[in-house]
Amino acid sequence: MSQESTLIASDIEAYLSQHEHKGLLRFLTCGNVDDGKSTLIGRLLHDSKLIFEDHMAAIKKDSKKFNTTNQEFDLALLVDGLQSEREQGITIDVAYRYFSTEKRKFIIADCPGHEQYTRNMATGASNCDLAIVMIDARKGVQDQTKRHTYIASLLGIRHFIVAVNKMDLVDYDQHTFNTIQQDVLKFTKELSIPDIHFVPMSALVGDNIVNKTTAMPWYHGTTLMSLLETINIEAIQTDKPFRFPVQYVNRPNLDFRGYCGTIVSGAISPDSRVVVLPSKKQSTIKSIVTYDGDLSLASEGQAVTLTLADEIDVSRGDIIVCENDNPPTITSHFTATLVWMNDAPLLLNKAYEFKIGTQVVTGRVTKINYRVDVHTFEQQATSNLQLNEIGSCHIDVDVPVVIDRYDDIQGMGNLILIDKMTNETIAAGMVICTDDISLTTFKRTYTASEVALNEYIRQHYPEWEAKAIK
The missing domain is CATH 2.40.30.10 (Translation factors)
Known part of the structure; x- marks a missing residue:
């Protein structure tokens, strides 16, 4: 087992302290069916020594019945848990796995590749920071490759790793990898993807997953695991406008009324002037309450209870914002x-x-x-x-x-x-x-040629037409 497992056995307090201060990366694997998404996750866990012995024994046993490879055990079975998934050798529902290394904690969403399960893929991508787009080196870019990449970019994912898998089946050919890389760069020009990396690999054999392979001396980049541990995911921005959707009104007794929810943007502190929308009632933050005690500052992603200095009507569905922030x-x-x-x-x-x-x-x-x-x-x-x-x-x-x-x-x-x-x-x-x-903002969001944009504005926003032609 891993070094962390040894620490759990010897000093649980030290392990918890170490684990608490690690960064968290949420990522998904997506792409066409049979490109090796589940096998990749299984290989990541296996080569990182993050699979317990009893789980490994169960996978070996199941591999005798469901194995789709010629290996001793089928790594895809680590995430393909549904009976129908194992019988067909495909992923149907989104499967989540949690693991950590010395540098980071990870939540993986293994998404299905079949077109009929595209909706499941969109669900898995909705909370991720990074997408691993799998491509079979023998088949190159497929329709589902484009569809998944497009959906992931729509959902705000800005970090992509294109994993060109099954390189062992094309004799680790550099030209094949370069061709796929150019094809991906060509179609992603239309998308908002500021950060994209390419890794040639074999999930089945283990090339460039956790350990660097010697089979592709022409590749001078790093392994997939090294990228996952070091890729720079943007930190929480406390300078963004404060947004707090009220989820629940907490009224345990006559002396307390708090508004529970999760901060989706920005930061807040006691004595901040706030506005409740849509009613536009104003008040001041009296306290920020949590199970562990009151806070002097709360920011994006934290689940807290806010109390207000004034008795105003606030209900589930209302939004609390800062008075001087850019309003929604x-x-x-x-x-x-x-x-x-x-x-x-x-x-x-x-x-x-x-x-x-x-x-x-x-x-x-x-x-x-x-x-x-x-x-x-x-x-x-x-x-x-x-x-x-x-x-x-x-x-x-x-x-x-x-x-x-x-x-x-x-x-x-x-x-x-x-x-x-x-x-x-x-x-x-x-x-x-x-x-x-505004017309300026609309142009920024409309990804078409200038001619097509102007024609669209003529049809749907005629009040902008004179400005658009300019």
């Missing part, structure tokens, strides 16, 4: 990118429930601006969205909601659609802009 938008009309996740198509003007943070309102999709062709990233006219399709939609809600653009504050710009009859989640979305959006 309160609106009944906005545009969002939707990933459709239901077998039944999107119907215009049908009443759906929209859950935005802790806010739940009834609304309708009144217009589909365009659908994205995931093969070419072209924006196409359409009257509906089918399963796994992605489109820009105009949404009207019955009650004004408090939102930010997803690119600005993810926790205030993400949403899900719920079928009112079945209570199923049928779509996930990201707010692009609101009705009072």
Whole structure:
């Protein structure tokens, strides 16, 4: 077992202290079916000596029945836990695994590669900082490679590792790797991906996963594990506007009323002047309460209870913001990118429930601006969205909601659609802009040529036409 396991056995307090101060990286594996995503995660855990002996024994036993490789045991079985997954040798649902090394803690989301399970992939990507895009060296870039990369970039992931897997099956050919690298760079030019790395590997054999291989002397980069341990994920920004969606009003007795939730952006301290939206009532933070005691400062990601100096009406779904911060938008009309996740198509003007943070309102999709062709990233006219399709939609809600653009504050710009009859989640979305959006901001969010952009503005925003042509 690993060094950490020895520390657990000898000094649990030292282990907990060491573990508490490590950084956390959430990442997912995605790509086409059979590209080796589950095997990669199994190899990461195995070569890092992070698998307990009894678990390893169980995998060896199961490998006799479900093995899809010629190895002593099938590493993919570490994450493919469903019976149907093992029988078919595929991933169906998102599987999560947790592990840590001396440098970092990790949460892995192993996402399915089949097109019919694209919605599961979007779910797995929603809370990740980094995406590992798997590509079979024999097949190169596939449609699902593009679809998963596009969805991951839509969801705000800015760090990508392209893992060119099964290099052993192409005799570790450098030309094959270089060709795939150029193909990926070509289609990702259309996407917002500021940080991308490429690693040639073999998850089955273990080349360049944890240990550097000698089979590819032409590759001068680092291993996958080394990248995961050292890649620079942006730290929490306390200078961003403060946003606190109220999840629960805590009233245990006559002397205490607190507002519970998780800070999705910025920071807050006692005596800060705040505004409750949408009511616009003002007050001052009296205290920041936690189980371990009151805090002098709380920031993004912390779950806290806020108490206010004034007796004002605050309910679940309200948003607490700082008085002097850049305020969010309160609106009944906005545009969002939707990933459709239901077998039944999107119907215009049908009443759906929209859950935005802790806010739940009834609304309708009144217009589909365009659908994205995931093969070419072209924006196409359409009257509906089918399963796994992605489109820009105009949404009207019955009650004004408090939102930010997803690119600005993810926790205030993400949403899900719920079928009112079945209570199923049928779509996930990201707010692009609101009705009072400026032309400059709109241009920044619209990824098309200047000619196509001007034509789109003529059709949908004629009030901007004169400015757009300039």
